[in-house]
């Protein structure tokens with residue numbers, strides 16, 4: 001009998017079941033790659049130590065430092081200490097844990113260091129068909145390669161360290177069909193913000209999203225990562241995109257991709273991953289890409305998003321009103337009138353080389369508007385070097401922006417890179433929660449192009465005015 | 468983990484929807500390397516003014532909140548960051564259960580792994596509870612019911628294995644470790660290069 005058609009998610013899931021689930025017990029699922037960082041691991045290592053356990057698969061585990069690390073060159077490479085004491089201690093603790101348990105660590109001065117979700121793909125260890133986890137919700141990023149990748153808590157980090165497995169109930173599937181093509185000047189960031197606006201911040205709860213359709217197939221890997229990255233902002237467990245020639249082209253010759261005959265075998269295997277015709281999804285939604293324009297958030301979660309050409313909507317809801325009050329905005333206000341004091345280009349959503357190019361192309365030959373502060377933080381040291389080789393850093397600094405070492409930085413403000421209270425910050429990151437970029441900071445999420453255009457005018461600006 | 472079988476307490480209501488884990492515990496407090504002591508930073512930016520003084524109008528600062536072990540929160544609590552510091556902070560503050568109509572996936576898992584009970588209720592019961600803070604409710608974990616002051620018992624779902632672990636104080640890592648032979652077999656069949 002022919003096997004029934006399967007979704008890509010089911011193929012990856014089925015290939016990793018160590019012990020099948022029963023009504024009484026979840027499945028034991030094998031994890032192919034465990035990415036780790038300084039913030040969500042210390043308590044997991046303590047647990048291992050207390051129980052006298054070893055790391056089961058150091059060869060499938062990688063550690064980097066990104067969340068609480070400084071971005072000022074003198075703090076990373078000079079003698080200046082890390083400004084936040086507890087952050088310095090946490091970074092040291094990761095060094096101790098990595099040494100004791102035998103984990104490969106890209107430490108502060110390592111040329112391969114960067115945001116955990118940027119370096120996995122760069123190294124070529126993010127691959128189609130893998131199960132990938134990390135104590136970080138944006139692990140969904142790696143789904144852009146056709147991997148099943150999701151964030152876990154610290155207890156589960158401990159489970160993976162000790163057993164290379166997780167206890168999991170099988171999630172449901174949700175097809176996001178993106179119909180038609182994205183218009184010129186509308187980016188992957190605008191598309192994912194529109195998708196979140198449409199399905200809501202809990203619309204994907206319990207589901208693995210699969211982004212499908214012509215607009216998705218045409219996206220570069222960087223753009224696909226931007227899309228999958230924000231799956232968690234729709235509440236989804238994970239987001240996936242089918243691997244294709246674009247995926248293979250990206251991975252080929254990355255430092256840790258398979259070589260020679262292994263490469264050919266891998267491509268043959270990966271080519272069987274896309275969802276079979278007629279496979280069943282628990283839910284689906286159609287998104288018309290052709291009608292989209294650049295998108296900007298105006299509230300305190302990523303679902304509060306509007307077209308840049310539109311205005312702040314009205315709602316009788318008290319929670320909505322509270323969000324607008326926090327943002328200092330009123331219903332009916334044109335989005336294009338919102339002032340901008342701070343600009344952040346970076347993060348695992350938009351901190352890759354093409355993102356920096358897109359921002360630099362808008363900024364070239366311009367200056368930041370009076371009073372605007374702009375921080376450009378590459379997603380990894382390798383992105384930083386590549387950007388400098390192209391002279392992008394010069395474009396940013398000539399405009400008056402600051403150019404930093406890589407890290408999470410102002411995406412979550414753990415390292416001291418903060419937006420002052422009351423300031424409007426247009427940011428290429430993924431979360432506009434209250435206080436995310438600093439106590440009282442007012443975050444507007446947007447694409448690198450929109451961030452750069454807004455930096456020039458000092459208010460939210462449609463980047464298509466500069467093309 | 469200690470067994471959790473019954474939670475009997477007055478409730479405290481926080482009606483905000485989509486309470487993200489950045490609100491539950493802001494990122495600047497995540498540099499700690501142990502699980503203890505996050506309770507004092509729970510909801511820090513809602514609880515304290517910029518000078519660090521408690522805001523008297525915030526529910527958790529009100530005298531009637533003292534000793535409440537059950538938090539009734541608006542729809543979709545725990546979205547955003549995967550930080551397990553969120554349930555650690557809620558527990559350290561004194562909560563044993565969180566009630567809502569919707570829980571973000573990672574947050575729900577993190578709660579269960581720590582013995583903090585996520586109670587997913589139907590909308591009308593939830594609405595009633597939100598509107599009547601301070602009532603005494605009785606949660607029976609084994610039978611997964613929440614009993615209201617009028618004696619009406621309302622059911623809520625908890626995944627079978629998670630419930631078993633809660634009620635019996637079973638530790639999931641121990642269970643996973645007991646699957647060592649199956650894991651080794653899987654590793655042998657799949658070679659060194661995964662995918």
Ligand code: SF4
Nearest residue numbers: 138347348408411412
């Ligand atoms: S860049 Fe922001 S979202 Fe991405 S891993 Fe770092 S803190 Fe998390």
